[in-house]
Amino acid sequence: MKLVTFTLDGRPRLGALRSGKRGDQVIDLHRADPRLPADAVAFLRAGKRALALAQQAVATTSPEATYDLSAVTLKAPLPRPGKIVCVGQNYLEHAAESNAPRPLFPIIFAKYANAVIGHGEPIVIPAAVQKPDYEGELAVVIGRRARNVPEAEALDYVAGYMPLNDVSARDWQGRTSQWVLGKTPDTFCPMGPALVTADEIPNPQDLHIRTVIGDEVVQSGYTGDMIFSVAYLIYDMTRIMTLEPGDVIATGTPSGIGAARTPPRWLKPGDVVRVEIERAGTLENPVVAE
Numbered sequence: 001m002k003l004v005t006f007t008l009d010g011r012p013r014l015g016a017l018r019s020g021k022r023g024d025q026v027i028d029l030h031r032a033d034p035r036l037p038a039d040a041v042a043f044l045r046a047g048k049r050a051l052a053l054a055q056q057a058v059a060t061t062s063p064e065a066t067y068d069l070s071a072v073t074l075k076a077p078l079p080r081p082g083k084i085v086c087v088g089q090n091y092l093e094h095a096a097e098s099n100a101p102r103p104l105f106p107i108i109f110a111k112y113a114n115a116v117i118g119h120g121e122p123i124v125i126p127a128a129v130q131k132p133d134y135e136g137e138l139a140v141v142i143g144r145r146a147r148n149v150p151e152a153e154a155l156d157y158v159a160g161y162m163p164l165n166d167v168s169a170r171d172w173q174g175r176t177s178q179w180v181l182g183k184t185p186d187t188f189c190p191m192g193p194a195l196v197t198a199d200e201i202p203n204p205q206d207l208h209i210r211t212v213i214g215d216e217v218v219q220s221g222y223t224g225d226m227i228f229s230v231a232y233l234i235y236d237m238t239r240i241m242t243l244e245p246g247d248v249i250a251t252g253t254p255s256g257i258g259a260a261r262t263p264p265r266w267l268k269p270g271d272v273v274r275v276e277i278e279r280a281g282t283l284e285n286p287v288v289a290e
């Protein structure tokens with residue numbers, strides 16, 4: 001199932017994205033079945049029962065709860081995640097292009113909810129940022145409260161997956177050893193368009209990923225090349241922190257970032273950036289100046 005958050009008449013709603021003969025449609029899950037929460041995090045907290053009800057609602061929904069995709073506005077599947085935990089240099093070739101050794105442990109940093117936007121919304125480059133960069137990544141969404149999770153059981157705690165763009169202000173990121181200001185400008189965390197539930201992606205280490213700007217493929221990678229797998233990341237993080245339903249893990253980017261090119265390839269107004277992940281979908285955002 002592809003879960004989305006959308007607005008219609010200005011109100012946020014939880015929906016399911018469905019493709020059919022009439023094109024892409026969105027089903028308002030709460031309207032289709034009032035037992036279902038209208039909020040994505042509440043839906044995830046409700047667990048397997050909510051997923052089963054949603055699948056039934058999609059199969060039997062009435063026209064009154066169904067909208068053409070063009071009639072609604074998609075937002076980020078999780079508009080305000082409790083945590084956005086990011087992993088740096090998790091692909092060996094990306095570490096090498098960053099002049100860094102293979103990390104011994106996951107390199108963890110954070111992005112915040114102010115940075116979150118959805119598919120189609122603009123990445124806005126602040127006037128103070130001179131070196132905005134792209135990083136296409138597979139994002140993992142937690143579905144169950146997770147603490148001290150064994151690696152062998154870690155994927156059982158995943159609600160689903162989606163594309164994410166870890167947009168980075170390299171000039172601000174490099175000012176100190178702490179990356180946070182370079183990672184958290186407003187709009188610098190596009191995600192979506194949908195949260196693809198874990199049953200549709202049984203192996204997150206078997207996905208091809210690309211970042212495309214216009215017609216140029218600037219990143220091309222394979223999640224099987226991650227240094228630290230999704231399962232290991234969840235295991236390692238939950239030894240010292242609790243992950244809650246709706247928390248997002250950005251698992252790192254393949255090589256090909258703009259900062260590593262000669263000359264550097266920074267994002268600029270007029271660019272359109274796509275993050276394409278096999279079975280997880282395509283996230284597309286235009287770039288504008290503040």
